[in-house]
Structure formats: structure tokens, C-alpha cells
Amino acid sequence: MKPYKEMSREELQSLKTELDKQFEDAKGKGLKLDMSRGKPTPAQLDMAMGLMDALNSGSDMKTEGGIDTRNYGLMDGIPEARRLMADIMGGVPMENVIVYGNASLSIMYDTVSRSYTHGVLGSTPWCRLDKVKFLCPAPGYDRHFAITKLFGVEMITIPMTPAGPDMDLVEKYVSEDPAVKGIWCVPKYSNPQGYSYSDETVRRFAALKPAAEDFRIYWDNAYAIHHLYEDQQDEILEILSECEKAGNPDMVYEFASTSKVSFAGAGIAAFASSKANIEEAKKFMTIQTIGHDKVNQLRHVRYFKDMEGVKAHMRKHADIIRPKFEAVLSVLDEELGGLGIGEWTRPHGGYFISFDAMEGCAKAIVARCKEAGVVLTGAGATFPYGNDPKDSNIRIAPTYPTAEEMAAAADLFVLCVKLVSVEKLLA
Amino acid sequence: MKPYKEMSREELQSLKTELDKQFEDAKGKGLKLDMSRGKPTPAQLDMAMGLMDALNSGSDMKTEGGIDTRNYGLMDGIPEARRLMADIMGGVPMENVIVYGNASLSIMYDTVSRSYTHGVLGSTPWCRLDKVKFLCPAPGYDRHFAITKLFGVEMITIPMTPAGPDMDLVEKYVSEDPAVKGIWCVPKYSNPQGYSYSDETVRRFAALKPAAEDFRIYWDNAYAIHHLYEDQQDEILEILSECEKAGNPDMVYEFASTSKVSFAGAGIAAFASSKANIEEAKKFMTIQTIGHDKVNQLRHVRYFKDMEGVKAHMRKHADIIRPKFEAVLSVLDEELGGLGIGEWTRPHGGYFISFDAMEGCAKAIVARCKEAGVVLTGAGATFPYGNDPKDSNIRIAPTYPTAEEMAAAADLFVLCVKLVSVEKLLA
Numbered sequence: 001m002k003p004y005k006e007m008s009r010e011e012l013q014s015l016k017t018e019l020d021k022q023f024e025d026a027k028g029k030g031l032k033l034d035m036s037r038g039k040p041t042p043a044q045l046d047m048a049m050g051l052m053d054a055l056n057s058g059s060d061m062k063t064e065g066g067i068d069t070r071n072y073g074l075m076d077g078i079p080e081a082r083r084l085m086a087d088i089m090g091g092v093p094m095e096n097v098i099v100y101g102n103a104s105l106s107i108m109y110d111t112v113s114r115s116y117t118h119g120v121l122g123s124t125p126w127c128r129l130d131k132v133k134f135l136c137p138a139p140g141y142d143r144h145f146a147i148t149k150l151f152g153v154e155m156i157t158i159p160m161t162p163a164g165p166d167m168d169l170v171e172k173y174v175s176e177d178p179a180v181k182g183i184w185c186v187p188k189y190s191n192p193q194g195y196s197y198s199d200e201t202v203r204r205f206a207a208l209k210p211a212a213e214d215f216r217i218y219w220d221n222a223y224a225i226h227h228l229y230e231d232q233q234d235e236i237l238e239i240l241s242e243c244e245k246a247g248n249p250d251m252v253y254e255f256a257s258t259s260k261v262s263f264a265g266a267g268i269a270a271f272a273s274s275k276a277n278i279e280e281a282k283k284f285m286t287i288q289t290i291g292h293d294k295v296n297q298l299r300h301v302r303y304f305k306d307m308e309g310v311k312a313h314m315r316k317h318a319d320i321i322r323p324k325f326e327a328v329l330s331v332l333d334e335e336l337g338g339l340g341i342g343e344w345t346r347p348h349g350g351y352f353i354s355f356d357a358m359e360g361c362a363k364a365i366v367a368r369c370k371e372a373g374v375v376l377t378g379a380g381a382t383f384p385y386g387n388d389p390k391d392s393n394i395r396i397a398p399t400y401p402t403a404e405e406m407a408a409a410a411d412l413f414v415l416c417v418k419l420v421s422v423e424k425l426l427a
Numbered sequence: 428m429k430p431y432k433e434m435s436r437e438e439l440q441s442l443k444t445e446l447d448k449q450f451e452d453a454k455g456k457g458l459k460l461d462m463s464r465g466k467p468t469p470a471q472l473d474m475a476m477g478l479m480d481a482l483n484s485g486s487d488m489k490t491e492g493g494i495d496t497r498n499y500g501l502m503d504g505i506p507e508a509r510r511l512m513a514d515i516m517g518g519v520p521m522e523n524v525i526v527y528g529n530a531s532l533s534i535m536y537d538t539v540s541r542s543y544t545h546g547v548l549g550s551t552p553w554c555r556l557d558k559v560k561f562l563c564p565a566p567g568y569d570r571h572f573a574i575t576k577l578f579g580v581e582m583i584t585i586p587m588t589p590a591g592p593d594m595d596l597v598e599k600y601v602s603e604d605p606a607v608k609g610i611w612c613v614p615k616y617s618n619p620q621g622y623s624y625s626d627e628t629v630r631r632f633a634a635l636k637p638a639a640e641d642f643r644i645y646w647d648n649a650y651a652i653h654h655l656y657e658d659q660q661d662e663i664l665e666i667l668s669e670c671e672k673a674g675n676p677d678m679v680y681e682f683a684s685t686s687k688v689s690f691a692g693a694g695i696a697a698f699a700s701s702k703a704n705i706e707e708a709k710k711f712m713t714i715q716t717i718g719h720d721k722v723n724q725l726r727h728v729r730y731f732k733d734m735e736g737v738k739a740h741m742r743k744h745a746d747i748i749r750p751k752f753e754a755v756l757s758v759l760d761e762e763l764g765g766l767g768i769g770e771w772t773r774p775h776g777g778y779f780i781s782f783d784a785m786e787g788c789a790k791a792i793v794a795r796c797k798e799a800g801v802v803l804t805g806a807g808a809t810f811p812y813g814n815d816p817k818d819s820n821i822r823i824a825p826t827y828p829t830a831e832e833m834a835a836a837a838d839l840f841v842l843c844v845k846l847v848s849v850e851k852l853l854a
Binding site for chain 2: 037039040042045048049050051052053055056057058059061068069070071072073101102103105106109113116117118125127128143146147150151259263264265266284287288289290291292293294295296
């Protein structure tokens, strides 16, 4: 079929009649699928059930250093879990890692909240400043933007490229505006595009010359080990050491978790940063908590053992979710290839495919899908304030449904893309 | 022996010579004991090891409503855990309960922090106010005071009585000063005195007429089910329903956890409050976290089953720690009874015994104990800003050492009390 934009009005009209009919048929199928969030599928969770046997009533509950994980203490996490999370984050020294509870999002919230109430290493608390700004590479992760929005932070959209955020713009804002206090990054298999930052991008991050002494890179390494393929794996430079080399040791906060390794709701999360930043976080932690769940930390280490164990586990994850990505991509290729009404990413890892529709079509496509029983992430969610200026980006989360459901959902999705595009061209 | 204050200078001198000698002997014993924190002893933790078998790789991981605890979702906790925590809090409706992660202290910190950054049900955020004050019944829990201190809250000491805080003073401050935004309470088996609030005290709390619309009672029900005796159990009125009856439904935040029921570092914690307060907390939670560890919630419910299971478990706890309390009390009775140099509480539950030395002696007693190898909670820690105006109160935490160690530590403690008191009287 030829590109829609080359079609005559009559061709478009007759196409619309056909698509309308297909859409009515699709509605009749009573689909009920959710592709809105990056949720692991039950088969992935089943695979980690050995975790539940890693500790039993006969287990030695002590750390390698002899500390009882069941009792209070060890604010920064058990050493073996710090080592494992350090490895997952690409070889950060374990001294630079604190292991927290079950959600890295909570650590990010907490870090922003603490900066707001108490400042960063002695700088003015953000609540005492007239204006605080964050750079938000977009499309990006809606939950990042929700945190900064909640604290009244002004969010500035930075365009994404396949090599990472537009670094010319990042450098300009960071070096010129002392109100810019942070930037949200998902450096590897980015949410939603699946892009990984190039070495040059990482080095330019590390070499930033911030106007604000309390500027920090929020480096959410959520998909550090979440490859889809054995033979096509993205790797990124380790940011902590790059920052140190560039003379900016305190400039980055890194976050990671096992939410998409073990259990989405019951994993362990970690924070990595410079010695000074770690010491500051711990100073607050002694007031904020009696420590995180060390038993679950021990359970994870006993189960996965080491990085090799984690990698083997992640290969099994890939085997489960790769067919779903491929099911979506093959429908997109076959049905939309050459039509000029959409572009999409082909990630080597992560949890999402990013789809860009014709301008002004995303909201309508999501609405149409919903009408026929397929829930997508709300259009606009991938931009600060939920506002996609082009109304174009849609995040597809293929992991939760089965491959068959995913194919059915993708069929509906492409149908809606075609229909809305035709309507747009006719309008 | 006669009261020290009735002794002549000569008698005191010769007593001091004898006590000095005993102290030197004691130092020679090389004691190394920690009575500084309310830590469960390994035997208590061992008792809960069945918790590690409550879930295994063959377990159904779904809630009673069919939700997979391993995945994202159920922000307010699994229903069966909400019900259990509601029962532990003395019969709060489960709809008024949110189950969190492993530490109620984190919920308290979070609640203060959120009030500071975003206010309470629409009131002015505390960070925008010139002055915020908290009432602090004292002696009290040092970690409460540490939270409010961190947020620059002015802390006002309220004297404690065996029936609870001095309510005349509480009523006066709360009704007259709109800067008073909260009060820290441990209503049952209070930390450190082991006092439980009388029905009249609870009703007066519920009937407060705050000058500030955002005044809240921080009701830390940490020892709700932590009885030492079968036949002498304190009970307190359920504060949420009392507040509702008194027309103040939103005035209380209640906190509890299983830290001293299951594992100190890996239990589950809960927050209970009115519908409006719960809704507000959940609104923030959707931004702050992907949810708490529901697998650990499920593990707790599968292990304890219900309130009867919890009560049976707590009876075994009592059997382990009661002898330690009694060992301390019998040494105090025998060695200090009638000397007029100290008073102490005889709690029916909780984790502490509170000791009041002669004015100006607490710091010196703690220092002497430390010199001979017994670490006590720092003198003053039980008061806001770590400042006990009388330098008199010492918190004794008898749970962690064995009964034999506890007796040895108590022997040293009374020796130090005698020695410091004699020195004080001679000075």
C-alpha cells in the first residue's frame, strides 16, 4: 500500500470506510488487555519462585560478617547485597552503594524531598528558593516527572536522540542557569524508547560544568541488565567513575533495583553515589528509618549468589519477553511499514517500544484502542506535565500480556493508528 | 541500710571508699553489655523463624482477593495484612489502615516530611510557616524527637504521669497556640516508662480543640500487644473511634509495626487514620512508591494467620523477656530500695524500665556504667534536644542481653547509682 499522504481524498475516504468496518469488528471481539505499564508477566515472576526457598526456618540468617539480618542495624544494607547491586550497576565500588527497600522510585522521591527540605551537601534547601528547574529528556518516564511536579519544580523538556538527550541543550541549561538542579535520565534501554546513551553522551554528562553547586544527575539505571538479545547488548559507561575522572565526583545519584529481576513488588533497590553523597544520605537515614529489610536482601543474595546468577536469570527473562516485543514489531512492520503514518523504536532491551504517530494523533489512537478494549499508557504521559507538544508519542509496554494477546493487541493498535491517521488527513 | 540523705558525711565517706573498691572490682570483670536500645534478643527472633517457611516456591502468592503479591499494585497493602494490623491496633476498621514496609518510624518521618513540604489536607506547608511546634511528653522516645528536630520544629516538653501526659498542659498549648501542630505519643507501655494512658487521658486527647486546623496526634502504638504478664495487661481506648465520637475524626495518625513481633528489621508497619487522611496519604504514595513489599505482608499473614496467632506468639515473647525485666527489678528493689537515691517504673509491658536518679546524676551514672563495660542509652536521650533538665532519667532496655547478663549489668548499674549518688551528696 502506498504512503497515506500520497493518497487522494477519494482513496482515503474508501480506506476509512473499510477501516471503520474493521474497527467495529474489532470492538466486537471483546478484547480486554492492558499494555499501559511495564509490568512483568506471571511467567517471569514464577521463574523467581526459588527466591522463596532461599531462606527457610533452618537457615543461617547472618551476613558474611556475622550480623543478624533479622535484627536492627546495618543502615546501608548487608555487604553482600551492596556488592551484588554494585555489580548490577555496572561495577560501581560497593562502598559507594546503599541498599534500600523494595522500590528505587522511593529513593528518588526521598532524594528530591530531602533536597527540598534540607538542601544538598549544605546548599540552600529548595523550599527556600524562588525557582527550581529540572531537565527532562522526553519522551521519558512519567513517574519521574510526577515527583518533580509534586515539588513544584519547573520541568524543561529536552529532546531525546538515539544517542541520549540533546547534549548541546543540556550543557547550555546546566552551565547557564543556577536554578537547574537536576536532570532525569534512564541511560540504558531508556523508557520508553529503549535508547542507550553513547559513550560520548556519558562523557559529556560527566564533564558538565553546572552553574548550581547542588546540580545532580538523577541516573535511573532501571534496565541495566535487561537485555532482550544475547548477541545485541547495549553497554554504557559507568557514570560514577566518569564523573570522578572529570572532577565532578558528587554530581551523580544512581538508582537501580531488582524489581524487574526478582519480584516487581518485593525486590531490593539501591542508591550509588560519591562518598560525600552517601554519607549525607546515611546521616538522614539514621533519623528516617531503623534500616531496610535486610532479610530480603539476604534472600536475594542467597538465591542469585552473584552476578553470573543474575545474568543467567535475566537470559530466561529475555526468552519470555523477547517474543512479545517481536510480535509487536512484526505487526508494526507488516501493517505500517511504508505508510508514513508512524515510526517506532527497535530496542535491544528494557520494557518498552516507543511509537511516534503523525502529529496530533496520539490521544485519538489511545482513545480508540481503549474503546476496543486495549489500555495503553495515556498519550502525553511520556512528557513533563503529561503534555506532548506534538501529541505524537505512545508508549507500548509488551511484557505483561502473552505473545498471542500481544499480537491481538498489536493488530488492534495498528488498525487504530491507520484509522486515526486517515481521519487526520481527511480533516 | 538507711537513706543516703540521712547519712553523716563520715558515713558517706566510708561508703564511698567501699563503693570505689567495688567499682574497681567490677571494672576488672571485663563486662561488655549493651542495654542501650530496645532490641529483641536472638531467642525472640528464633521463635519467628517459621515465618521463613510460610512461603516457599510452591506457594500460592495471591491475596484472598486473587491479586498477585509479587507484582506491582495494591498501594495500600494486601487486605488480609490490613485486617491483621487493624486488629493489632486494637480494632481499628481495616478500611482505615494502610500497610507499609518494614518500619513504622519511616511512616512517621514521611508524615512529618509531607506536612513540611505539602501541608495537611490543604493547610499551609510547614516550610512556609515561621514557627512549627510539637508537644513532646517526656521522658519519651529519642527517635521521635530526632525527626521533629531535623525539621526545625520547636519541641515543648510535657511532663509524663502514670496516666499519660499532663493533659492540662496539653489542652492549654493545643487550644491556645496555632503553631502547635502535633504531639508525639506512645500511648501504651510508653517508651521508656511503660505507662499506659488512662481512659480519661485518651478521651481528653480525643476532645482536644486545636487552635491549628492541621494539628495531629502522632499516636505511636508501638507496644500495643507487648504484654509481659498474662494476668496484668494494660488496655487503652481505641483512639480513632474516640476522636470520631468527639467530632475530631481527622485529628489522629496512628502507627504500629511487627518489628517487635516478627523480625526487628523485616516486619511490616502500618498507618491508621480517618478516611480523609488515608486518602491524602495514598495520593502521595502513588507518586512516592510503586507500593510496599506485599510478599512480606503475605508471609506475615500466612504465618500468624490471625490475631489469636499473634497473641499466642506474643505470650512466648513475654516468657523470654519477662525474666529479664524481673532480674533488673529485683536487683533494683534489693539494692536501692529505701535508699532514696532513685525511683523506677514496674511496667506490665513494652521494652523498657525508666529509672530516675537524684537530680544531676544521670549523665555520671551512664558514664560510670560505660567505663565498666555496660552501655546504656545516653542520659538525656529521653528528652527533646537530648536535654533532661534534671539530668535524672535513664532508660533501661533489658531485652537483648540474657537474664544472667542482665542481672550482672543490673548489679553494675546499682553500684554506679550508689557511687554517683554518694559523690553528689559529698560534693
